[in-house]
Amino acid sequence: MIELEKIEKIYNAGKASETHALKDINLRIEEGDMVAITGPSGSGKSTLLHIIAGIDSPSSGEYRFCGKLVSDMSDKERCRIRNQKIGMIMQDFGLLGNDTVLRNVCLPEVIGGRYNRKFENKAKEILSAVGLPGLEQKKTNQLSGGQRQRVAIARALAMDAKIIIADEPTGALDSENTDSLMDLLLELNRQGITIIIVSHDPKVAMRCPIRYRIEDGRIERTKIY
Template identity: 50%
Template sequence: MEAPIIDIQSISKIYTMGEEKVHAVKDISVQIHRNEYVAIMGPSGSGKSTLMNILGCLDTPTSGTYTLNGTLVSDMVDDELAEIRNKEIGFIFQTFNLLPRYSTLKNVELPLVYAGISNAARREKAEKALRNVGLGDRMGHKPNELSGGQRQRVAIARALVNDPSILLADEPTGNLDTKTGDDVMRMFEELWEKGNTIIVVTHEPDIAAHAHRVLRVRDGLIESDTINEHRVSIPKKHEEAVEAEPAL
């Protein structure tokens, strides 16, 4: 069997807040393979966000190892992690996190700027990424001139522009109405079909319903790791997703 793209071995994360030590992640081991579509679920305070930050190389575990795409990243320092994030991870945030002063195109170019790619190549790649998400005609627009759904599509284009090994989405539909949320989820589906590895962090069951595998996190531990047998695939309408909910 192919080596997992994400290999986490008994990681823990302890925050020191004043005098108190918070054990956000206690002991988590998990492997995720290429082209898996995983949902991480859990109530707030479960350690879900901390796990996501570690998966996204925004943070490092206090103990344990994390191997991403064959590279041991758990011991890396700031700048090394920045490089890994740039190359290996495409982030999609709940609040889109586009730079408001930049045009759509410039926003998508940003990861390529930090990858040190030349001006012309940058532009070409970013334009292609925007066309792929159906925003070829919005390149000069600023984020505030776009709808929420369009903004999230820009963010997806940005996440994909550098061909990362994993897409890490944190509540990607949290700020969208159900219809545009479904559009975004359909896009994820398509990306998965093209071979991308997708991790969605969410607390909404109907979002997690799209994933093949669901990790439930509670109190800093993995509570369950299940294959989603009643997966909702390519929802054409919102209603289908709602119908699928009881199956979870």
């Protein structure tokens, strides 16, 4: 599903501020995998996620998504992958705080001009499935951190995302909400959704069957004990 070969990412190339963020990254993630990517701050974790999500492009190397070179895709094709295939869950939740839970879940469809009553009903069912029944009309800035993360997950599921990419999803959560969120992500993975998590928390990483570590822009698979 996701194949990265000899990926390099250099910012400000040729300048005094040049930064070699990723170095010779080779990574293959299959459909249905659950992967944790760990490493210190500034190691290249978020850069790698942004390339996988199509938000950023590598300086060199090849990235194939479902067998197709991303560099050969049009802007429209890459945008469609981001909007329909990959659900991003950010540390700051990426939600509109003054909007309702339901509108946040439906927002991609509203923006894409595809929103209808059938989709709204689907969104309500998904909110119930992720543990948020009855909160559809509550504003997201009135929710707890754990609840807001579940809204972000519900939005990804409502898009029928086949991949969920989570960047430090538990960073703002206490241990109870962290365990609850990881239980939900593990259940979604059992249903066939590919999960990719970047986390500083070793307890989060240990719950993922596949683990990688990035340091100084280089990646290696870590052993499971």
